Amino acid sequence: MVPARLLPETRTAWAKFDIKSDDWMPLWRHMADSAAVAGLLWDRWLPSNVRSLVAAALPGGMSDARRLAVWLAGMHDLGKATPAFACQVDPLADRMRAVGLEMPSRQMMGRDRRIAPHGLAGQLLLQEWLEVAQGWPARSTGQLAAVIGGHHGVPPDDVQIVDLDRRPDLLRTPGSSEPVWRRVQTDLLEAGADAFGVRSRLADWQTVRLPQPVQVVLSALVIVADWIASNPDLFPYAHVGRTRTDDERVAAAWRGLGLPDPWRPAEPSGPVDELFRARFALPRGAAPRPVQAAAVHLARAMPQPGLMVIEAPMGEGKTEAALAVAEIFAARSGAGGCFFALPTMATSNAMFTRLLSWLDRLPVRDGARLSVLLAHSKAALNEDYSELLRASWQPITAVDLDGDGGDGAGSPPRPGRGNDDRRAAAELVAHRWLQGRKKGMLSSFVAGTIDQLLLAGLKSRHLALRHLALAGKVVVIDEAHAYDTYMNSYLDRVLSWLGAYRVPVVVLSATLPADRRRALAEAYVGVPAGADGFDPVQDTDTYPLLTAVAPGCAPRIVAPAASGRRTEVVLEPIADDPALLADRLVEELAGGGCALVVRNTVDRVLETAQALRERFGAHEVTVAHARFIDPDRAAKDADLLARFGPPGDEAGRDDADGRDDADGPVDRSRPPRHVVVASQVVEQSLDVDFDLLVTDLAPVDLVLQRMGRLHRHARGVGQADRPERLRTARCLVSGAEWKTQPPEPVGGSQRIYGAHALLRSAAVLNAHLDGTSVPVRLPEDINPLVQRAYAGALIGPEAWAEPMQQARAAHDDLQARKHMRAETFRLGAARRAGRPLIGWLSRGVGDADDTRAGLAQVRDSDESLEVLVVQRRADGTLATVDWLADGRGGLPLPTDAVPTSKSAKAAAACGLRLPWHFSRPESIDRAIADLEANYVEAWQVKECHWLAGELILVLDGDRRASLAGYRLDYSDSEGLRVHRDQ
Structure with missing residues (x-):
């Protein structure tokens, strides 16, 4: 926009005000800055597929698309040229009153201002101008104007529009100044049409029906342009140093922002093996x-x-x-x-x-x-x-x-x-x-x-x-x-x-x-x-x-060809008794070997590990589950990979592309005999390999995932480097009473997975568990087993039919309720082209995003409490837990001052998600109250962002605490144990 071509009254309208310096930014300037930024974003930052999406909806293709984006960004704050906005700063409002733009004071306007937020005001002004001055049909104006109406994050809904329609005084002060307000608003609209290059295109655009996805990305682009143009470090309110032209002003801001480029890949056209060698460093040959x-x-x-x-x-x-x-x-x-x-x-x-x-x-x-x-x-x-x-x-x-x-x-x-x-x-x-x-x-x-x-x-x-x-x-x-x-x-x-x-x-x-x-x-x-x-x-x-x-x-x-990697797994049901399991593993590992025991709950992990340590000793049993603080959990994963990962240089890779070599090196870090007792943390993304598997009954897809950790890599020709007894892959299935018809899964497993999924899994695995020793062939049997388990047909022996039908009915009812709950805040489907985004986010959750409230909406699980674990020293002061490595253990955490960045970050790293005991309705309020007793006022400041707002669990010198009627014991080898107070 060229200020000399604007009316004097228009040049008094303001957009930004700095209360500290009394500097202000004219509305025309911010509109011009926003349009210029949008043009740079379009040309240099926006991926070409997004630009093509917009261009496909307009008669002039890419040229029209860029003009539309720049124009909407330039006009986004049009609604600030209204009494409802301009009255907020008295000195600036007085300047406008002096040229005929009368308006009530902010105090007189009162809460009525909320009826006319400047985004909605700008939307209605643009719609009016398109309809009256440009001859557009009313039904076509909303699809563009809603982009302006929603530039603060939520498009207006019909109720808001009707409410503002009933209050025209919030857009233009009635009386002699109304024509002045109208001239200023029209001046901005006309100047914008010329400055942003859309004047000659408006007639063609009135018949366009913009798909809703196009409206959404245009809205987002306007928001980004507005945020950048509103940054006073990039676009200062007052000129600093030498006077800059408009182009210099924008170029200086863009260079200072330094947004990275979008990816612009060329399609790799060579042979597939060359592509994989270049991108993933496949071994030679x-x-x-x-x-x-x-x-x-x-x-x-x-x-x-x-x-x-x-x-x-x-x-x-x-x-x-x-x-x-x-x-x-x-x-x-x-x-x-x-x-x-x-x-x-x-x-x-x-x-x-x-x-x-x-x-x-x-x-x-x-x-x-x-x-x-x-x-x-x-x-x-x-x-x-x-x-x-x-x-x-x-x-x-x-x-x-x-x-x-x-x-x-x-x-x-x-x-x-x-x-x-x-x-x-x-x-x-x-x-x-x-x-x-x-x-x-x-x-x-x-x-x-x-x-x-x-x-x-x-x-x-x-x-x-x-x-x-x-x-x-x-x-x-x-x-x-x-x-x-x-x-x-x-x-x-x-x-x-x-x-x-x-x-x-x-x-x-x-x-x-x-x-x-x-x-x-x-x-x-x-x-x-x-x-x-x-x-x-x-x-x-x-x-x-x-x-x-x-x-x-x-x-x-x-249907790709098979890779040749193949394992046959012999299944066997075993009684759910930790002592019997210990006896069996002593027998199975008599000649050495590494076994993995997967339990469906952490309590069962700890119970099983305790029984096994009594037989094998603590040094031959490792525990892995989710009740460790984050550094200990990461150390556990690294230790599992180092000791039980693939031979050679493949360690640490799930879905690794390194190739097994039957005559390759022996992994010297692999212990001669060991048992890992783990929860579901080993099901995915850990490339670990065991000689024997024990698993709780689980949904069949998860059982198969667990089998993927059994004989995962070749260890010698025909697995000859494994102990002789364990060269055949075997999986012992526990976690159920197998003598009943149908089997009765343990309570913890039913609480997590539901009886229906567990019984369907038992039914499809029954042919492999009935004593015939028919192995599960991997990968051939993966798809048939999964599809049968999740299909609707009745499966299993006839004696299982009634309990399975009851479990199915309960499952279907639960799924229907889950689906209905998901509908509460779920976004609607994209509507027909030309339908404005008005009401797009009505009855939403507000400002959620990646917050606890937001994540709770997209995961249907019991609310879980996450805490940061610190330790109270003998002198009563707080510190980071004393067992942390790399110099992070025992760092002081003063309660009367902001801790050092190193100490605060070390404490923030020690996150722990508390178990289900503290998420039940009868205990969660008490748990939160107990944790809030550890609130430290000095940490609730911006400079302590690592700790501010977090729930703190304080362990004593023996790594113990009391919480909501439970005793907590923590060990870096066992994790968190929970005991009910006597």
């Missing part, structure tokens, strides 16, 4: 597994990138296959990044390390900087990510353009993770501006928990930003079988939006039920359940299996 090669060929053959579901056994390299497909999909679609969604923080941390390794090998254009993020609440405690945060630090402030690179086209090079060959690898940065709950997902490459994806289906403030973040990426969903009905309700809705955005998606699973495969495909394509043409997706019985779907294309089914 090794070739990709058949599943991996088939996935790449299918990605290249699809008419357009869409949804690919990769189902293959554990250890077949699904992760690497997904990354290879993601690179191809990104190149073909124009995606600018990748998001890898995993079940837990631990699996996200592991994936982040692998993601960085992959990124280091990606070829990119010279000098490219790519933004990366670890997306979960404890990301800053991850060493790889915190290292990137330190190396990537930069001030966010406008820079002097007199130095090198004064065109503002980029940022100076900064230290990062990338190697020294800029032609071969990008500089990876954890960008300072792209931090926090709202903006983090806008980074190009993200590894995080599945919650970060499911939140895209939760009606919450600034949801458009999360949609923009996903719309510009390839999305990979790992362990797709691991989510329940409640989470799947959100996942399916998110997939429907991803399909509408044309976002490529890769889904990974070793044990995916056929009906879930079909539901995922139908959700993505946007067809109703049971749609014609999707029967083959559900009916196929091949395995491994690749399924590909895309809007407008028939599903494609590919």
